[in-house]
Amino acid sequence: MRNNNTNTKEGFTIPNNYFNKNKTSILKSISTSNIKDDGFTTSPQYFSSSKKAILKSTINSEPISIFSKKWIFISVTIAASLILLFSISNYNTKTTSNTIVTIAPQIDTTSNNFISDETNTTKDLLLSIYIDDSYTEESIDDYALESLIF
Amino acid sequence: MTEEAVLIQNLKSPSTREKAFTLLLDQYQQRLYWHIRKIVLLHEDADDVLQNTFIKIYKGLPKFKGNSTLHTWMYRIAYNEAISFITKKQKRLRISSEELTLKILSELKEDVYFEGDEIQFQLQKAINTLPEKQKRVFQMRYFDDLKFSEISEILGTSLGALKASYHLAHKKVEQFLKK
Known part of the structure; x- marks a missing residue:
């Protein structure tokens, strides 16, 4: 199939009325497309339609922006809670270790108090048995046990 | 002031740009088309390249310094666009430049726009x-x-x-x- 175009050059031909159509097409693409420096273009209706879509979604449901007051308040509350929790746990750990270090040198096995301490320890042990037994409901004579402790 | 200088001035001014660009199209469209066509050979390809060339010319006009003639500057854009088109086509088809030339020549023989x-x-x-x-x-x-x-x-x-x-x-x- 051959076209019946008369505009030929060394055998090359072009469609009828090609240059007029092409001129219109180029002028149209230049005037209707939003030409940017980097070559990206958008349709002329793009910005108006996207604006409508954004406004619609904004009215129906308010999106939470990371810079909104609501979001900042939530972030600050969570951060404060975490700092507080960390401080408490850190303080308890330090107290326990300090107690061990400071109490240990105070134990004087030669004094009279050492014996009374031992007595107290025995009392505590028996009291704990007493309490445990109350849970297990074993037939231990409560009165006898109390008299043994006190 | 030469005719080309007036045309350049009108092309750079926003108020007269569109009218001047239409005049530019009238003067150079055919010459650039044939320049591109001899490089890419197929009409469909030349059509694509010509469109891109004139869009590049339109975008580049504010930066045109006049170091060369407008005519040469536009030919250079058209030439670069045509070469870039061929390189892209070769990459897309994953064939060598020799294979692409053979392919285009065989297509040219069947092309309705080659008589x-x-x-x-x-x-x-x-x-x-x-x-x-x-x-x-x-x-x-x-x-x-x-x-x-x-x-x-x-x-x-x-x-x-x-x-x-x-x-x-x-x-x-x-x-x-x-x-």
Whole structure:
């Protein structure tokens, strides 16, 4: 199939009325497309339609922006809670270790108090048995046990 | 003020740009089309490249400094666009430049927008056997009737090298057609 175009050059031909159509097409693409420096273009209706879509979604449901007051308040509350929790746990750990270090040198096995301490320890042990037994409901004579402790 | 200087001034001014650009299209559309067509050979490809060329020209006009003539500047854009189109096509099809040339030549023979006789087809074949630079110099000089000084500006090559390239290309084409 051959076209019946008369505009030929060394055998090359072009469609009828090609240059007029092409001129219109180029002028149209230049005037209707939003030409940017980097070559990206958008349709002329793009910005108006996207604006409508954004406004619609904004009215129906308010999106939470990371810079909104609501979001900042939530972030600050969570951060404060975490700092507080960390401080408490850190303080308890330090107290326990300090107690061990400071109490240990105070134990004087030669004094009279050492014996009374031992007595107290025995009392505590028996009291704990007493309490445990109350849970297990074993037939231990409560009165006898109390008299043994006190 | 020369006619070209007035046209450039009107092209740079937002109020007269569109009218001046229409005038520019009238003056250069056909010349640039044929320049592109001789490089890409197929009408559909030339059509794409021509559109891109004029959009690039339109965008580049505010930056045009006038270091070369408007005519040469536009030819350079058209040439770069055509070469870039061929390179992209070659990459897309994942074939060598020689394979692409053969493919285009076979497509040209079947193209409804090529009515050349056997000698004209053989001429295209001969040109496409030339090395890249010789090919472009030959096309610009033989088909577009460009001066060596203009070709030198478009390709960024010295005049001496261009003349040597054209001479070699001419000889090779002659030999090819005599076979």
